[in-house]
Amino acid sequence: MKALVFRRKPVRFAAAVAAGRIAPGGGAGVGPLRHEDLDPLPLPGPGWVHISPRLAGICGSDLATVDGRSSRWFEPVVSFPFVPGHEVVADVADPDAAATAGAPTGRVVLEPVLGCVARAIDPVCAACARGDLGNCERITFGSLAPGLQSGFCCDTGGGWSTSMVAHVSQLHAVPDTMSDEDAVMVEPTACAVHAVLTTRIEPGATVVVLGTGTLGLLCVAAVRQLTGAGRIIAVAKHPAQRQWATDLGADVVAEPEELARAVRRVTGTLAIGDGAIDRLAGGADVVFDCVGSSESLAGALEVTRPKGRVTLVGMAGHTRVDLTGLWQREIELVGAYAYGTETLTNGTRRRTFDVAFELVAAAGLGRLVSATYPLERYREAIGHAAEAGRRGAVKVAFDLRRRRSSPASSPTESTEPGAH
Amino acid sequence: MPRPGLVLDVDRSTPPVLFNHGEQLRLEKLPAGRSRIIYPAEPLEPLADPDGAIAHALAHPIGDSEPLAALLRPGMKLTIAFDDVSLPLPPMRAPDIRQRVIEAVLDLAAAAGVDDVMLIAALALHRRMTEDELRHAVGDRVYDAFAPHGLLVNHDAEDPDNLKEIGTTRHGEVVEINRRAAESDLIVYVNINLVAMDGGWKSTATGLSSYRSLRHHHNVETMEHSRSFMDRHNSELHRSNWRMGEVLRDAGIKVFQIETTMNNDVFGTTGPLAVLQKREWEWTTRDRVAVHAMKAGLDRMPAGARRNLFHSWRAPHAMTSVQAGEVDAVHEVTTANVYAQHLVPVEGQTDILTMGLPYIGPYNVNSVMNPILVMCLGLGYFFNLYRGRPLVREGGVVIMSHPTPWDFHPVHHPSYIDFFEQVLADTTDPRVIEERYERQFAEDEWYRHLYRTSHAYHGVHPFYMWYWGAHALAHLGRVIIVGGDRAAVHRLGFTPASSLSDALELASDTVGPHATITHLHNPPILMADVT
Numbered sequence: 001m002k003a004l005v006f007r008r009k010p011v012r013f014a015a016a017v018a019a020g021r022i023a024p025g026g027g028a029g030v031g032p033l034r035h036e037d038l039d040p041l042p043l044p045g046p047g048w049v050h051i052s053p054r055l056a057g058i059c060g061s062d063l064a065t066v067d068g069r070s071s072r073w074f075e076p077v078v079s080f081p082f083v084p085g086h087e088v089v090a091d092v093a094d095p096d097a098a099a100t101a102g103a104p105t106g107r108v109v110l111e112p113v114l115g116c117v118a119r120a121i122d123p124v125c126a127a128c129a130r131g132d133l134g135n136c137e138r139i140t141f142g143s144l145a146p147g148l149q150s151g152f153c154c155d156t157g158g159g160w161s162t163s164m165v166a167h168v169s170q171l172h173a174v175p176d177t178m179s180d181e182d183a184v185m186v187e188p189t190a191c192a193v194h195a196v197l198t199t200r201i202e203p204g205a206t207v208v209v210l211g212t213g214t215l216g217l218l219c220v221a222a223v224r225q226l227t228g229a230g231r232i233i234a235v236a237k238h239p240a241q242r243q244w245a246t247d248l249g250a251d252v253v254a255e256p257e258e259l260a261r262a263v264r265r266v267t268g269t270l271a272i273g274d275g276a277i278d279r280l281a282g283g284a285d286v287v288f289d290c291v292g293s294s295e296s297l298a299g300a301l302e303v304t305r306p307k308g309r310v311t312l313v314g315m316a317g318h319t320r321v322d323l324t325g326l327w328q329r330e331i332e333l334v335g336a337y338a339y340g341t342e343t344l345t346n347g348t349r350r351r352t353f354d355v356a357f358e359l360v361a362a363a364g365l366g367r368l369v370s371a372t373y374p375l376e377r378y379r380e381a382i383g384h385a386a387e388a389g390r391r392g393a394v395k396v397a398f399d400l401r402r403r404r405s406s407p408a409s410s411p412t413e414s415t416e417p418g419a420h
Numbered sequence: 421m422p423r424p425g426l427v428l429d430v431d432r433s434t435p436p437v438l439f440n441h442g443e444q445l446r447l448e449k450l451p452a453g454r455s456r457i458i459y460p461a462e463p464l465e466p467l468a469d470p471d472g473a474i475a476h477a478l479a480h481p482i483g484d485s486e487p488l489a490a491l492l493r494p495g496m497k498l499t500i501a502f503d504d505v506s507l508p509l510p511p512m513r514a515p516d517i518r519q520r521v522i523e524a525v526l527d528l529a530a531a532a533g534v535d536d537v538m539l540i541a542a543l544a545l546h547r548r549m550t551e552d553e554l555r556h557a558v559g560d561r562v563y564d565a566f567a568p569h570g571l572l573v574n575h576d577a578e579d580p581d582n583l584k585e586i587g588t589t590r591h592g593e594v595v596e597i598n599r600r601a602a603e604s605d606l607i608v609y610v611n612i613n614l615v616a617m618d619g620g621w622k623s624t625a626t627g628l629s630s631y632r633s634l635r636h637h638h639n640v641e642t643m644e645h646s647r648s649f650m651d652r653h654n655s656e657l658h659r660s661n662w663r664m665g666e667v668l669r670d671a672g673i674k675v676f677q678i679e680t681t682m683n684n685d686v687f688g689t690t691g692p693l694a695v696l697q698k699r700e701w702e703w704t705t706r707d708r709v710a711v712h713a714m715k716a717g718l719d720r721m722p723a724g725a726r727r728n729l730f731h732s733w734r735a736p737h738a739m740t741s742v743q744a745g746e747v748d749a750v751h752e753v754t755t756a757n758v759y760a761q762h763l764v765p766v767e768g769q770t771d772i773l774t775m776g777l778p779y780i781g782p783y784n785v786n787s788v789m790n791p792i793l794v795m796c797l798g799l800g801y802f803f804n805l806y807r808g809r810p811l812v813r814e815g816g817v818v819i820m821s822h823p824t825p826w827d828f829h830p831v832h833h834p835s836y837i838d839f840f841e842q843v844l845a846d847t848t849d850p851r852v853i854e855e856r857y858e859r860q861f862a863e864d865e866w867y868r869h870l871y872r873t874s875h876a877y878h879g880v881h882p883f884y885m886w887y888w889g890a891h892a893l894a895h896l897g898r899v900i901i902v903g904g905d906r907a908a909v910h911r912l913g914f915t916p917a918s919s920l921s922d923a924l925e926l927a928s929d930t931v932g933p934h935a936t937i938t939h940l941h942n943p944p945i946l947m948a949d950v951t
Contacts, residue, residue, distance in 0.1 A: 258841045265838050270866045274874050275830035275837075 003161030004378050005036045008080040013068055020067025025386030027067035028379045035376055041157050045120055045143055047168045049103050050093035055184040056159030057087030057397045058385040061315050066382055071317040078152040079145035085159025086112035086151035089174060089183035104173035109186045111170045111353050112149040113338050118167035119144050134338030162400055172353050181366030184397055189365055190356035192218035195288060195313040195336035196226055203228035205285035206267050210300055212241040213388065214368060214395050215313055216290035217248055221363045224249025227345060231266045235259050240392040248363060263303040283308060292316035301325050311336050372399035422462035425764030425946050430455035435700045437939060439776030439821045441903060442789060443726040445715045446821055448920045455937040459699055460946035463685035464761050466738030474524045477742045483749025488676055491606055492532035499601045500525055501628055502610040504543035505553045506782035508682055509614060513734040517680050519559035521610045538600055539572040542627030544634065545878035547832050548574040577630040578868050586671045589663040593636035598628040602673055611679045615945060616650045616758045619679050620751035621665030622658065631862055631880060636660055640850040643890045648804035650947060652755060665747060678744040679754040684761055684944035685737045697944050730779040731786055762947040769950065771935035772927050773812035775802050777822040778943055788829040791908045792836050792885050794822050800888030802940060808950040811938055815897040817927040824904030831875055835867045839882035840911060848913035850890040858883050897930045
């Protein structure tokens, strides 16, 4: 099988760090990621099946890995070598075997978290028992090598390949009416759904979404579709992002440097400063930081009202932020990682992926897949994904369907909102 | 004898024309054979004895009014309201006309034993004047006598305790003005009529009023039906103000109106800027060298230094008339005197109107000419400087020259920043803007706070700037800005061009390749009398 493999190579890792600083995505050319021929992975145990990825998205966390920007936090919870790719729509490779294992037999979306059930741990941990899969306390234990998700575990492979293994508990059948592009957006949408539903958004609340890459745009859609939020302010740097944010439900789209004024206008709060804003007196009820940088977090804290909430959705690394405002204004700062089971605004409990499937279909989120590349052109694909916003793109994915049907190698690109 | 304004047909021998370009200058060659230039009249002779003329006007009022001295008595409550920092343009050399008039009024009041006197800067929703600006307007003697005692104040249109609803016009317009003024036995209004829009009942009904009252005439409908707002008898803006004036008069509010006019001596006949008000074909070699040196120097100067340089200019323009008494009668004479300086007969409209916008307009004195003010100066003021018909035909093109920087004075224009970032990013349609956003900005607590306590224009003020250009926006086929910040020009909804020739090329898409061109050589101010 063909796969992009990430091996533990310190020298190459250092080169990736350097290249990534020069050009986003530059780590793909010189770093540990390589396009290789591999033997298919053995099934780790009962309940596991082979799946053949059709589309596999490139996520922000993947880009951070490729460019050596990931926090060392992850070192003990991944296992090398691994094949990245956790946003996956795939075909079940052997439908009969899948049926025997109790898995769907057609197209599937992977729920990549490797929790207790996938690891054959019985009884499951308290988090898994609650359905909070993303909070599993056993992600380095059980029958699998460490790995918080498929795509970061040496035993499972990942979506950036023509074959990987998945546990039946990880598989969600894709309706025939759903396109692959819609399906590949389910996993990132689930992240947004989880972030939005675990954040207490009161009816009429003013919500800010900082960052309008894939995750930010999906948060905008989730806030608009799943909550009774009032005005949504999205922060966008690029024209296409502005348009997407508006299309998906943002009421106001502001440039990063315009955010404080936009929040002040929408909330009607007073501000400290003689015409220029030194500090807002109030602010937004909820801010989703979908960037995860020092700047974005500082910006989020600046525009959040006292006793408001900042939800960190974007993967953060080391940040330097003055937390005096958080302290003085009693702002809640919480993380939102992955998914599991959600409590909806009407009080019902549902799996995040089920909600995400519906949101993808309702909002037509497959539109956000802007370009696809064959696996062997991974450097270009990663370069494109790393500069997606500037280049008018949102989600860039690998297309493994062609690999199996024909050797076509031209990327398919769509950068216009509303088109694919 | 000053020469009147004129219309010059451009031929091959016509030298390059001076275009004001904000705090810079441009020299532009207009196409021969299809271009003409409208030059303003030379400055009228000033009054030889301005203080004597003021005294005479106060003693010999026009219309149904007694002399001011006869209206003053011990124990009365007297309010002297005066025009704010937006007049005149540029600020004049000391002593300011207002100082002369106010001192004369106060002398009469003192002689009559009037003790209860208050002075109010009638700024409506403009920013509060600073101490320096007030001192310049009324003079140190008046300032020191009144301001420390709280008797010289800026009008506060957001102080509910100091506003009074007087009544409603027959058109349902609420008339609300400053309570102190309304409850005075006499309001003396001290006006500077720089352009024909100023003065009359607009002084009191606008200058001392509130948003509740202003919104009846500061709106898109009114401005689109004010053709132009420099021509009172064809201006819905003025009809509304005059209706409000009737309500004031019928309510027994007594106004003694003192109006003054000024000549066109903006840059002087000697000194460093004198060449800017000379006609180009009369430039001497020395003038040409001076212009080129000035242009080169300005181009190399940091923007802040350029701004400080220009805004420190105090113009030598001088008073050409003063008349006092009953509002309507006074204003008719004033308007005739304004027209005597400004009107230039022009035959026929043009396809393309060009204008070089200067560094100053009514709302950026000691401040930044932000993009919204650029629009207002060009499409509000300059476009409307006509009587009869607009200078440019319907569907025609206006080409304005201005750097149009994406730059705002945060203290003076906080709501302008938001208007630019939010409102214009959404739409440039005045009616949609009015419907969708005006109320939010007008009632915003922070803008209200800044207007009342700092030196900020009222939150709604940028809307009025946009409405001021509504007639032009509805009339024109295209607006092009030469030499402007491209992003800012796009945000305004206009077309950027790097040079006049590029702009003319772009304009040809709208009005054809052989379009006629008229250049409005302003400042000094002129008003086209188009037949």
